[in-house]
Amino acid sequence: MKLRFVFPLLAISTLVQAAQVKIQEELFVPASNPEIVRDLIETGTVVIDHVSSEGFELYGPTGIAQYLDSKNIVYLDMKEINNKAFADYPSSMQIEAKLQELVQKYPKIMRLESIGKSTNGKDLWVMKISDNPGVDEVEPEFKYISSMHGDEITGRELMVTLIEEMGSKYGSDRTISELINNTEIYIMPSMNPDGSDLKQRANAKWTDLNRNFPDMTRDSESSPKGRQIETQLVMKFQGERQFALSANFHGGAVVANYPWDSKYDVHPLNDLVVELSQGYANLNAGMKNSREFHGGITNGAEWYIVRGGMQDWSYVWHNDLQITVELSDKKWPPYREIPGFYQDNRDSLVYFMGEIHRGAGFKISRQGVSGTVAIKQVNGGTRDLGSYAFRGSEFYKVLPEGDYLFSVKENGSQTVNTLSLKVEKNVVRSNGNYISLF
Numbered sequence: 001m002k003l004r005f006v007f008p009l010l011a012i013s014t015l016v017q018a019a020q021v022k023i024q025e026e027l028f029v030p031a032s033n034p035e036i037v038r039d040l041i042e043t044g045t046v047v048i049d050h051v052s053s054e055g056f057e058l059y060g061p062t063g064i065a066q067y068l069d070s071k072n073i074v075y076l077d078m079k080e081i082n083n084k085a086f087a088d089y090p091s092s093m094q095i096e097a098k099l100q101e102l103v104q105k106y107p108k109i110m111r112l113e114s115i116g117k118s119t120n121g122k123d124l125w126v127m128k129i130s131d132n133p134g135v136d137e138v139e140p141e142f143k144y145i146s147s148m149h150g151d152e153i154t155g156r157e158l159m160v161t162l163i164e165e166m167g168s169k170y171g172s173d174r175t176i177s178e179l180i181n182n183t184e185i186y187i188m189p190s191m192n193p194d195g196s197d198l199k200q201r202a203n204a205k206w207t208d209l210n211r212n213f214p215d216m217t218r219d220s221e222s223s224p225k226g227r228q229i230e231t232q233l234v235m236k237f238q239g240e241r242q243f244a245l246s247a248n249f250h251g252g253a254v255v256a257n258y259p260w261d262s263k264y265d266v267h268p269l270n271d272l273v274v275e276l277s278q279g280y281a282n283l284n285a286g287m288k289n290s291r292e293f294h295g296g297i298t299n300g301a302e303w304y305i306v307r308g309g310m311q312d313w314s315y316v317w318h319n320d321l322q323i324t325v326e327l328s329d330k331k332w333p334p335y336r337e338i339p340g341f342y343q344d345n346r347d348s349l350v351y352f353m354g355e356i357h358r359g360a361g362f363k364i365s366r367q368g369v370s371g372t373v374a375i376k377q378v379n380g381g382t383r384d385l386g387s388y389a390f391r392g393s394e395f396y397k398v399l400p401e402g403d404y405l406f407s408v409k410e411n412g413s414q415t416v417n418t419l420s421l422k423v424e425k426n427v428v429r430s431n432g433n434y435i436s437l438f
């Protein structure tokens with residue numbers, strides 16, 4: 001039976017449509033320039049990802065393969081490849097069982113929390129790793145989230161292995177112990193368990209979660225309305241915490257990608273995001289020596305524009321500096337290669353967590369205080385870094401090393417408290433670099 005080709009060619013412009021792209025077909029086109037599918041891109045109903053000299057990925061609704069056939073454009077069906085390669089990987093239930101085993105083994109430093117259930121009713125698990133994990137201490141908050149694209153599975157395995165190593169080395173490895181004692185670390189191995197079990201990129205509702213977040217280029221506020229349940233749950237989780245540094249993990253390339261993704265402007269902390277990404281890549285020889293990306297890093301938008309991604313959203317609305325790490329050229333490397341990928345990334349993962357201590361903040365002894373803080377860098381001239389909202393009587397921001405003035409104003413008060421703070425590199429202060437206010 002001949003399928004009808006259904007692209008609404010008239011609806012070229014709207015970005016809202018891009019947020020609702022239906023991903024039913026997952027193709028790889030071995031041509032270096034996505035321009036060859038320009039007609040499709042202009043419909044606003046497809047997603048292009050991981051453009052490289054070898055080709056690019058093309059995602060969209062039923063009908064795109066048939067369209068490529070009609071144009072004699074060669075492609076591979078990634079779903080077929082996924083189905084074969086995924087055979088050896090654990091199911092999301094097995095991952096859940098493994099996380100439960102680890103929290104039982106290391107209860108003094110781990111706490112397993114579900115932030116809610118996916119479309120198909122699977123828990124989105126987050127492992128909190130810290131000393132006193134049952135207490136919400138004032139310590140810098142860090143997070144890793146992997147596999148929001150269900151078929152980009154390497155990161156999920158690396159996250160579980162990282163949690164296991166942190167548990168086993170606590171008390172014996174100085175760096176790991178110092179991190180756990182002075183940081184609240186949250187690791188979510190899988191944001192899209194339905195997608196992984198279905199061996200597909202999208203969630204169970206055919207939606208690309210990394211195009212589903214509020215986007216500064218089209219949204220005036222960060223509203224969960226109309227978004228996928230997995231996106232809403234991560235938005236709520238982020239809103240309840242005070243994350244200051246994070247990374248999210250993907251597959252399909254090997255590179256550390258820094259903001260912005262959604263526009264070509266330079267990020268206000270560009271030197272820092274470049275340095276942190278380079279720091280990650282430098283400890284991973286394969287990434288650092290990439291032939292596709294100089295030094296193993298790239299600016300997001302320069303690579304390709306992503307609208308509705310998690311990375312930009314987390315900084316714009318939550319002051320949480322985030323990079324996107326692509327871990328493996330193959331999204332589905334043979335399962336036996338996972339330990340090798342862990343070895344390649346292990347030092348980078350630990351390094352990047354430690355970088356949260358390159359920052360400064362304050363805590364207020366009275367509970368429930370919110371307000372705003374204006375930040376100025378004052379070494380080598382004055383540099384205005386803008387104004388940020390704070391809540392829950394605490395604030396913390398990752399910053400380049402230097403001297404800062406934080407002007408703190410509580411809601412409902414005219415008084416401005418100005419604090420002098422120093423940010424240093426490679427220094428982990430006990431429970432983080434905070435000044436106490438009364």
Ligand SMILES: [Zn+2]
Pocket residue numbers: 149152210249250251
């Ligand atoms: Zn991805």
